[in-house]
Amino acid sequence: MDVAETYSDGRRLLVERPAVGLLGVALLYLFVDLMLRLANVPVELMGVEVIGGTLAVSTFGRFLLDGLIVGLVVGLAGVGLSMTYSILNFANFAHGDYVTTGAFSGWIAAYLVGAFTLGVEEPIGRLLMIQAPSLVSAFSSPLAIVVGIILAGLGAVLTALFLDRIVYRPMRDKGGIPLLIASIGVALALRYAIVFIFGTGSRGVTATGSIPEVAIPTGDGTIPMNLHEGTLIVAAVVLMFGIHFLLQRTKLGKAMRAMADNKDLAQVTGIPTERVIRATWIIGGALAGIAGFLIVLERGTLSFNIGWRLLLLIFAGVILGGIGSVYGAMAGGIVIGIASRVSLVWIPSDFARVAAFSVMILVLLYRPEGLFGGVKTA
Amino acid sequence: MSVAQRAWGAVPDSVKESDRQLIAGVLLFTYLLYILAQTFLAIANNAAILPAVANSLQNITFLIAVYAIMALALNLHWGYTGLFNIGIAGFMAVGVYSMSILAAPATGSPPGLGLPIPVAVVGAVAITALVGGIAALPALQLDADYLAIVTVGFSEIIRLVLNASYFAGTVQDPEASGYNVVDIFGIQFGTGGGQGINTPTSSPADFLYSTTSLGDLLYGPSGDPNALGSAVYAAAESVGVNSSVVNGATYSFFLLLVVVTLYYVLLVRIGNSPFGRVLKAIREDELVAQSLGKDTRWFKVKVFMVGCALMGLGGILWQGSFGFVNPNTFRPIVTFYIFTALIVGGAGSNTGSVIGGAVFAAFLFEGPRQLARIVEVLVTSVFGSLPSPTTFYAAVVSLNPLAWLGYTIDNVSTLKFVFLGAVLVYLMQNRSDGLLGHRKEIAASIDLSDRTPRKRESAAADGGESDE
Amino acid sequence: MSDATDTPAPQGKDPDELPEVEDSDIEKAAQETPRGLPLRVQGLEKRFGGITAVDGVSFEVEEGSLTGLIGPNGAGKSTTFNCITGVHDADGGAVLFQGEDITGLKPYEIANRGLVRTFQIARELEEMTVLENMMLSPRGQRGEKLVNAVTPGLRDDVVAQETDLREEVWETLEFFEIDHLAEEYAGNLSGGQRKLLELARALMVDPDMLLLDEPFAGVNPSLEEKLLDRIHDLREQGYTFLLVEHDMDLIMENCERVIVMHQGKLLAEGSPEDIKNNEQVIEAYLGEDV
Numbered sequence A: 001m002d003v004a005e006t007y008s009d010g011r012r013l014l015v016e017r018p019a020v021g022l023l024g025v026a027l028l029y030l031f032v033d034l035m036l037r038l039a040n041v042p043v044e045l046m047g048v049e050v051i052g053g054t055l056a057v058s059t060f061g062r063f064l065l066d067g068l069i070v071g072l073v074v075g076l077a078g079v080g081l082s083m084t085y086s087i088l089n090f091a092n093f094a095h096g097d098y099v100t101t102g103a104f105s106g107w108i109a110a111y112l113v114g115a116f117t118l119g120v121e122e123p124i125g126r127l128l129m130i131q132a133p134s135l136v137s138a139f140s141s142p143l144a145i146v147v148g149i150i151l152a153g154l155g156a157v158l159t160a161l162f163l164d165r166i167v168y169r170p171m172r173d174k175g176g177i178p179l180l181i182a183s184i185g186v187a188l189a190l191r192y193a194i195v196f197i198f199g200t201g202s203r204g205v206t207a208t209g210s211i212p213e214v215a216i217p218t219g220d221g222t223i224p225m226n227l228h229e230g231t232l233i234v235a236a237v238v239l240m241f242g243i244h245f246l247l248q249r250t251k252l253g254k255a256m257r258a259m260a261d262n263k264d265l266a267q268v269t270g271i272p273t274e275r276v277i278r279a280t281w282i283i284g285g286a287l288a289g290i291a292g293f294l295i296v297l298e299r300g301t302l303s304f305n306i307g308w309r310l311l312l313l314i315f316a317g318v319i320l321g322g323i324g325s326v327y328g329a330m331a332g333g334i335v336i337g338i339a340s341r342v343s344l345v346w347i348p349s350d351f352a353r354v355a356a357f358s359v360m361i362l363v364l365l366y367r368p369e370g371l372f373g374g375v376k377t378a
Numbered sequence B: 001m002s003v004a005q006r007a008w009g010a011v012p013d014s015v016k017e018s019d020r021q022l023i024a025g026v027l028l029f030t031y032l033l034y035i036l037a038q039t040f041l042a043i044a045n046n047a048a049i050l051p052a053v054a055n056s057l058q059n060i061t062f063l064i065a066v067y068a069i070m071a072l073a074l075n076l077h078w079g080y081t082g083l084f085n086i087g088i089a090g091f092m093a094v095g096v097y098s099m100s101i102l103a104a105p106a107t108g109s110p111p112g113l114g115l116p117i118p119v120a121v122v123g124a125v126a127i128t129a130l131v132g133g134i135a136a137l138p139a140l141q142l143d144a145d146y147l148a149i150v151t152v153g154f155s156e157i158i159r160l161v162l163n164a165s166y167f168a169g170t171v172q173d174p175e176a177s178g179y180n181v182v183d184i185f186g187i188q189f190g191t192g193g194g195q196g197i198n199t200p201t202s203s204p205a206d207f208l209y210s211t212t213s214l215g216d217l218l219y220g221p222s223g224d225p226n227a228l229g230s231a232v233y234a235a236a237e238s239v240g241v242n243s244s245v246v247n248g249a250t251y252s253f254f255l256l257l258v259v260v261t262l263y264y265v266l267l268v269r270i271g272n273s274p275f276g277r278v279l280k281a282i283r284e285d286e287l288v289a290q291s292l293g294k295d296t297r298w299f300k301v302k303v304f305m306v307g308c309a310l311m312g313l314g315g316i317l318w319q320g321s322f323g324f325v326n327p328n329t330f331r332p333i334v335t336f337y338i339f340t341a342l343i344v345g346g347a348g349s350n351t352g353s354v355i356g357g358a359v360f361a362a363f364l365f366e367g368p369r370q371l372a373r374i375v376e377v378l379v380t381s382v383f384g385s386l387p388s389p390t391t392f393y394a395a396v397v398s399l400n401p402l403a404w405l406g407y408t409i410d411n412v413s414t415l416k417f418v419f420l421g422a423v424l425v426y427l428m429q430n431r432s433d434g435l436l437g438h439r440k441e442i443a444a445s446i447d448l449s450d451r452t453p454r455k456r457e458s459a460a461a462d463g464g465e466s467d468e
Numbered sequence C: 001m002s003d004a005t006d007t008p009a010p011q012g013k014d015p016d017e018l019p020e021v022e023d024s025d026i027e028k029a030a031q032e033t034p035r036g037l038p039l040r041v042q043g044l045e046k047r048f049g050g051i052t053a054v055d056g057v058s059f060e061v062e063e064g065s066l067t068g069l070i071g072p073n074g075a076g077k078s079t080t081f082n083c084i085t086g087v088h089d090a091d092g093g094a095v096l097f098q099g100e101d102i103t104g105l106k107p108y109e110i111a112n113r114g115l116v117r118t119f120q121i122a123r124e125l126e127e128m129t130v131l132e133n134m135m136l137s138p139r140g141q142r143g144e145k146l147v148n149a150v151t152p153g154l155r156d157d158v159v160a161q162e163t164d165l166r167e168e169v170w171e172t173l174e175f176f177e178i179d180h181l182a183e184e185y186a187g188n189l190s191g192g193q194r195k196l197l198e199l200a201r202a203l204m205v206d207p208d209m210l211l212l213d214e215p216f217a218g219v220n221p222s223l224e225e226k227l228l229d230r231i232h233d234l235r236e237q238g239y240t241f242l243l244v245e246h247d248m249d250l251i252m253e254n255c256e257r258v259i260v261m262h263q264g265k266l267l268a269e270g271s272p273e274d275i276k277n278n279e280q281v282i283e284a285y286l287g288e289d290v
């Protein structure tokens, strides 16, 4: 596409979609403002600061890092939501609670392994109920974390498969709305089943004292990053590449991509749909569960509503990336995460989530196929 | 009462006959069950029967009424028009907060506009309608499931903004660093932030029992009961029922008999009219409605505004009646309650909405707790006492069924949600039309199958001859 | 109201029932459109991604005529209908109805001007009864205004108007001989009955012209006869029809003019005789058969 064409496309866009144009202008303003702030250049007009200001690179770096962390979690969890949305044709409101289920199963496992490797004297009941406070860390017991990650995935997968069997499978021929409503029921039941067992209290799970930290220098300060944050980033990135490999290189992945594109066609061409659906739940569930485990590792506390609180952010990421696209879900999640934290440059932290949800609504209104175009990558 | 009766008179006879009986039957059954249960519990606990029953009935009446009101409002969106609005909690919040801010004294913390309460209520309903109009813009172009995500996002945005300390209005010194009073052209107000905000009254029945002047009516009654109040309180006191139960009962029955009736009549009128017919057509196939010359977008905006106004008013009558409210009252779970009520009754049917509200409130929402109390009484009377393990693990490893039961009863309020979720799933799998869905509520102001022409009717009405 | 000799009102229809038309509009229409051509399509284009479904199609439909639009599967007939009636935005070209440019108008605006269409796959409002389906159509219903529907005094007018409409609806149902189904849910009708209902419902809009997309598909032969009779009756009353149909014999027997589309383009236009003997048309259809 040559420049003139791009230009005229842009002009057409402005004429046809004034709101999009406005949004573009706003984003451009924010970008310039950010650059000026980082360069410590306040621009004043008649005594009023119109653009620019001061912002330490280290502060901004920390926003970015926080955003990346949230974004990776949201992106990981979003993969499953996006896949079920396109393959089973419904918005799964229970997805957030798969995240929670994964986190709980993972942390039970991590506690058991942690207590064993660290030789902590705790009654088994307190371990199973994740009651012993702040027991493990990636430093004191890396094995516990690895086992925790695996069991988090497994727990969420088993839950997802079980629920598919009893709830969604009998409803395959129903429309998206009955399924959506059923998924709200599943979300309620699942979340409060967890409360029934573990209670509503929020519990500290990671040993906080002795986690190693690195300080990334930025010129005007440093960005601190601890081992748990590092673990999260590494694990999430590895998993994302794993998914990429799975989708591109394996037969299953190709079948899934075909089905996401066109379910009927896939059926006609003999792709075994139920098997693909099962694979969808397995992959989506595992990533959701692991995402839950990782965010708890980073934040240090576990409670019954972490997944539910993440759900709308996950939806936002999936919508941003374009529903049905696995890569879009990952990228969209990261963008949402970073946007919600970087927005703190301009707005009070009370409004970070407001900003994220607003972006989601705007995208649904003006670009329902997602930011990265309607191309279905997977 | 006479308002309600007159309003009821406006409902077409065809609808009225069976539906009035149906609703009355369900309510009667519910009340009987509750009277029995409460009598049993009062006897078992050696408490006075009448006050216990009265208190329980006023409580359940309140719940039935508010869920019926909200289910009716939702029925306009979801049942008639197929607009999948799951942001109800947000619209309720807009109503309640608008009223509170409009009515709060300018000197309060947070400050408000100090308007008379009736003005504040009307203003709040208008504001909710406007906000609904804005929220309707997505509804114009989105599929149902996208609209669901947008509306729930919208309602969370509203809640988070109300929760933010930024607009709280609690730090009123302009010099202070946390100054957070909203100031629009000199009109100052605040939301109270996470701490919540006072609503104008904590006992709406005072308007009936304590009003002695116009000022009381406008700014909320304060002080001693008036003649009516004194008489009623004294009468109740003589049978052991205290004044707070009287107040509660009065307000609850006002909601049930007047407000629910008014909502019902309004909804029936909207539904059984050419307007309602277009709504139904939009639900079934919007393109067909357009191809037959209906400007469906405008219909959707209107219906969104009206529905949201009804939700805002419902919120005011419900959450706005406790004297205090905070943003956490308006979590999405409230929306799901209301949806469950409507789905239980049968989306699309107004009678179903009322019955759904009743069944939800009495059996799904309040039922488990009452059942647990009864089971507890029964079990203790047989086994002497019921263990109450502190954790799930302790209960399980005790290998004692009584301990399991004890743990279950202690946590029945949690199990209630699991049960609710299961009911939703069950309904979606087996009875997506609810108890009364798919009923013939024909969208017309007249009986379409009756071909009596107009001339004859008016002739008969004029006392002219009728050729039968 | 204009002079009846100037703008011939469709015979059999009460001129008072026609939508009010401004005199200046009529003059303009008279200048732009040769009299008696309610629908003119000029250079219509519609693309879906890579495919050009309609590729510069121009044609005209005469007042009071029954014109056939034929073409092999995928020729672009339904897409043409969709572009004319505002369901799709055309990528190019213009549509004139009664001399006015209706390109780019919304479906409801076009319907309100008296150009109403039916769908290839009957789209019933399934959970509404046949009566409700029919009552939906009429234009200018007072009760479609919310205030009128709910306000006690104003509602009486709504009831009065609905009572009149009800009679009209029943008469139309009788005309189509589906009055015995009046209280049935539309979703319970057979395919043929749905087609009848769809046509009846479209008529209740009181249109000047009807675009029918395969109204006989899935209709059994005896019902088809009946439906055709109805259409001829209506045509005599002054309605204009544009009819998409695959059954060649039917088109040739019933239409006075035929338009042929092929691969998005206008292939031929003329009397049934001309079309029957047109080499290109034969080729296009043969090409499909092979």
Ligand SMILES: Nc1ncnc2c1ncn2[C@@H]1O[C@H](COP(=O)(O)OP(=O)(O)OP(=O)(O)O)[C@@H](O)[C@H]1O
Residues within 6 Å of the ligand: C048, C051, C052, C053, C071, C072, C073, C074, C075, C076, C077, C078, C079, C080, C120
């Ligand atoms: N909404 C759409 N999106 C993409 N392609 C479309 C769409 N509608 C039609 N097409 C394509 O446009 C072409 C013309 O289709 P159209 O339905 O107009 O044909 P038709 O003449 O009505 O055929 P038929 O006789 O089968 O009804 C076809 O190739 C069809 O696949």
Ligand SMILES: [Mg+2]
Residues within 6 Å of the ligand: C077, C078, C079, C120
């Ligand atoms: Mg076609």
